[in-house]
Amino acid sequence: MRQVVHSPDEQESKPLTEPVFLILVSLADEPRHGYALVRDIHRMSNERVTLSTGTLYGAIRRLLEDGLIERFKQEDKARDKQAYKLTMAGRKILLLEVARMKHLTRVATARMKESEA
Amino acid sequence: MRKLYWALLHFYPAEYQAAFAREMQATFEQAYADKAGWRTLAFFAVSEIVGLLRSASAEWLAKRTCREAYITYRCSSGEADEPRSEIADLQNRLQQALRAMEFAIAHHDFPKARFYSDEERITRAQLRRAL
Secondary structure (H helix, E strand, O other): OOOOOOOOOHHHHOOOOHHHHHHHHHOOOOOEEHHHHHHHHHHHOOOOOOOOHHHHHHHHHHHHHOOOEEEEOOOOOOOOOOEEEEOHHHHHHHHHHHHHHHHHHHHHHHHHHHHHO | OHHHHHHHHHHOOHHHHHHHHHHHHHHHHHHHHHOOOHHHHHHHHHHHHHHHHHHHHHHHHHHHHHHHHOOOOOOOOOHHHHHHHHHHHHHHHHHHHHHHHHHHHHOOOHHHHHHHHHHHHHHHHHHHHHO
């Protein structure tokens, strides 16, 4: 019988969903709270992506559970304006995803050039 | 609209409501205040309601799948839990690093094993400081 060994890094090799990727990118430079994330993602995607609060917090819950983001303590902020920041693991996953995208872009560009030639 | 949104938040599991309902309401109110014109408002209202109902169903499914692991204390919003959750988070990261290192060694992936060994050392130092 064939034995399948699952790597603990399985998560690293899975492509991220678009909302998750955009949340991680948005948190890459500084901590942000919910609405700041929605606005930044809207701006970053050239107004193509507008996350609903349901989608945003569903993704935030999963990212917190996976340890990719964490709550950022701000003493002067109200509790209902909680900010989030990337963890080391989150930054690593984001770097891997960017590398994966770069690789795919390189392959796609090369193949399109081949077909044009 | 705000009252309707608050009422719809009750579709989520209780644990999720405790952790995120206030933040979601605040985010919704900020977004709502930014919208102008009935078309924009109508589109915003529909997308919020649909998004919320879809997300609530996904959360119930996650709760059924994860059971007691669903929204652990790491996600809870209690101030008193924060130091405990930080320690638990570090312990969890330490366990993950150890498991990943063992797996890498077992598969002769030594660069990866070294990486997780460093991660384990850093997390252990952070844990010592937190304790």
